Amino acid sequence: MTRILAVAVFTLLVGLPDMTxxxxxxxxxxxxxxxxxSQFGRPVFEYVxxxxxxxxxxxxxxxTPSGVRVTRVHPPVKGSELxxxxxxxxxxxxxFGDISGADFWRxxxxVRHVKFLKTPTVENAVASFTVRNSYEADGKPICxxxxxxxxxxxxxxxxxxxLITWTSRFTPAGGSFYFGDQEEMGLGVRVATPFTVVKGGTIRDSEGRKNGKEIWGKQADWCEYTGVLNGKRVGIVLMPGVKNFRRSWFHARDYGLLLANPFGRNAFTKGEKSKIEVKAGWELRLRYGVFLYDSESDNAPNIGAVYREFTKQLNPRNK
Structure with missing residues (x-):
């Protein structure tokens, strides 16, 4: 019987496409x-x-739902983007910068796409798909x-x-593997240059801290990058699930990087080095939420209330 080692989920706010x-x-x-x-002919995202x-x-x-691009152009265009x-x-x-000593961040x-386990589908206004990926180093699969x-x-x-909900389940390709301890471990986003902190945007977290100097290396329930683009208040919020194996630290940089990382205990705090082992027959599940929004006014929404509602949606029995 599969043993569940830990839980985490990645959820995200972005616009949808139709197909069915x-x-x-x-x-x-x-x-x-x-x-x-896409939704109503407007792009939501590309998955590569x-x-x-x-x-x-x-x-x-x-x-965003109204069509404002909130991630950096890829590949970045020198002169118009950082x-x-x-x-x-x-x-x-x-x-992840360290899975059993292999570097998948740099x-x-x-990370090889193997196949779609569930083909892209739209049902009851929900778009979904499931993929299988193989993590490989030196030609050998790790997980x-x-x-x-x-x-x-x-x-x-x-x-x-x-809202995009991202649920990843990791299992060993052989006997066992482990997640190491680095800054660069988890779910990351690179925001569009016009609303980075260096261009006038703001990073905020659930504890009331602002921007990279205050937020980097701190744990929080949620963290967002927000700013005004094309006259609209827009934001991307990363919301770690409450059932993750550990609360996430945030790797937040004023130039546009935001990363939710539950693995980097030593990297962020100089505390005991973390090593999360996944043995044969075990499974590590990762879940996070990311909320993508825009509004006509410059007023920032109540992200704390959004997070509480998100948590109830993930855990409907926990009133």
Whole structure:
């Protein structure tokens, strides 16, 4: 019987595509290793399964429900975008700097898309798909990831937006493997240059802290990047699930990087080095929420209320 080692989920706010029903405004389309999601003809995101330079699957071109792009152009265009880390920060991604000594953050190891376990589908206004990825180093598999993506719209009463729920299940390819301790471990996003802190945007967390100097290396229930683009208040909120094996620290940088990381205990606090082992027959589940929103006014929504509602949605029995 499979033993569950830990829990975490990645959820995200972004717009949806249609594909299944005639007249459905939510659409999927696939071409050349890319999966496109749109709503009412407006792009929501691209999911890339194979890239010569980025050796892991990733999302890019994330847009708010009204069509404002909130992730950096990929590849970045020098002169109009901050162009650092072009292959490590492609948009929205999950990556790890240390899995059994192999580096999948800096594109040294390979995260190979194996197949779709569930084909892209739209049902009851929810878009979803599931993929299987193989984490490989020196041509040998270390572990397998089954990654389920679910996208919904207008998911919260407090604020309109798109919610993507990202659930990853990791199992050993052999006897066992482990997650190490680095800053670069978890779910990350690189935001569009115009609303980075260095261009006038703001990073906020659940504890009332602001920007990289106060937030970097601190644990929080949620953390967001927010700013004004095209006259709209927009934001991306990372919300670790309450049933994760450990509360996440945030790797927050004023140039546009935001990462939720439950693994980097020593990297962030200089405390005991973390080593999360997954033995044969065990499973590590990761779950986080990311909320993508926009509004007509400059007023920031109540993200604390959004987070509480998100938590109830994930755990409906916990009143």
């Amino acid at each position: 029903f005639v007249g459905n405004p939510i659409r999927f389309a696939q071409k050349d290793g890319r999966l496109f999601l 399964t194979s890239d010569d330079k980025v050796r892991r699957p990733y999302f890019h071109g994330l847009h 162009a650092d880390h072009p292959t490590m920060h492609p948009g929205l991604w999950m990556a 594109n040294k190891g390979l 397998t990831e089954d990654c389920e993506i679910q996208v919904t719209f207008n998911s919260f009463r407090q604020c309109k937006g798109t």
